[in-house]
Amino acid sequence: MSASTPPTPRDARTPEPTGAPTPEGAPKPTPGTAHAPAPAAATPEATSATAQEAAPATTRATAQEAAPTATPEATAEGAHARETLPTLLVKIFGKDRPGITAGLFDTLAAYSVDVIDIEQVVTRGRIVLCALVTAPPTGLEGDLRATVHSWAESVKLQAEIISGRGDNRPRGLGRSLVTVLGHPLTAESTAAIAACITGTGGNIDRIFRLAKYPVTAVEFAVSGTETEPLRTALATEAHALGVDVAVVSAGLHRRAQRLVVMDVDSTLIQDEVIELFAAHAGCEEEVAAVTTAAMRGELDFEESLHARVALLKGLDVSSVDKVRTEVRLTPGARTLIRTLKRLGYQVGVVSGGFTQVTDDLKERLGLDFAHANTLEIVDGKLTGKVTGEIVDRAGKARLLRRFAAEAGVPLEQTVAIGDGANDLDMLNAAGLGVAFNAKPMVREAAHTAVNVPFLDTVLYLLGITREEVEAADMHLDHD
């Protein structure tokens, strides 16, 4: 049959001459069994169960369907049949236009083939569409090839058809998602990251762009290697390249994250609130000296908090309102929170700073949870003391657990974001801990690090694309 006269669907659906005729109205043999002998080990129970579904046992009782009672031999036979099933890889590429996917499958439909896998990608208006299908009935492959090429030519596309056997090669054990944030993402970095993945024994199964703004974010789906060694190898590489690389294990849990808890100073906001108060009290240098001593390890967090707050003694309460207006949100903070809220996440903050500021942020940003230290105010003046339980390093982790319990979210479904040493317990307690523009010690201890100054890039680590963020914004505009 020539390419100009494709078979009618009726012609092609004629049962294969060598196979047993399929009774009228009965389902077609499924791929994997059509060319395989009937499973010898199907038990009478399995056969009668499928017979109730009004199909002959020879075509319905596949090794898979009989799995509960099938012997290992029968299962192996089914797997062997799937591996040796003749298949065609049909690849179409060229200028994208509407209707290409429908056009290809309309063309293939005439040959009674089944779809095993489809992948399609469009980059700058060029489409690559790959379809893995079962081979057509005996004698029709040449005809199918000619018809697909003829259709492709008619829509100015190129086609490549490769015969083979079976499905895709099974992916190796161990699945991870590697998110790379580049600002910009250079070819050199991409090459180094890909080589590093390969060097750990991993295979890149798929690459997908998550965002082009404010950074270029690309996700690699990797199999064949464990998440931890991959994370270690890539962390070293990323640091040398100056890009951010986050490695998480792939799986359903990534889509189940439901609570995000953030530090405030130098994370949600660009400032350190104590320094803003110190500027009003005229004691910036003294506060900075205490901070430096704490960083040298001479004071712990609680001691340094008390020492710094003591310097604010006598400051007028009007400074609280002034500080609130001076606070600068980190770029991307509103986008991050708005998008998370729309996706049904609960969002909270924990801070070693002060409720006088965090309560205001909670109100303004629509946060679900907020907890911090409280500056004591008596007769319109700061007393230089804090009241209540101190929020320190251990306190932050405790609050994450408390928020998770209140939100009804298991700890492994939480995300924590912070920049300081006092965030480390919280970052480690969370399902995913993100060090945000953090000091090296924090960066190295956290699950993952973001070093670009945009808080909304955390969305990409959760697999949320820029397009989804923007689509959600547009949807809201039209509400």
Ligand SMILES: [Mg+2]
């Ligand atoms: Mg901080």
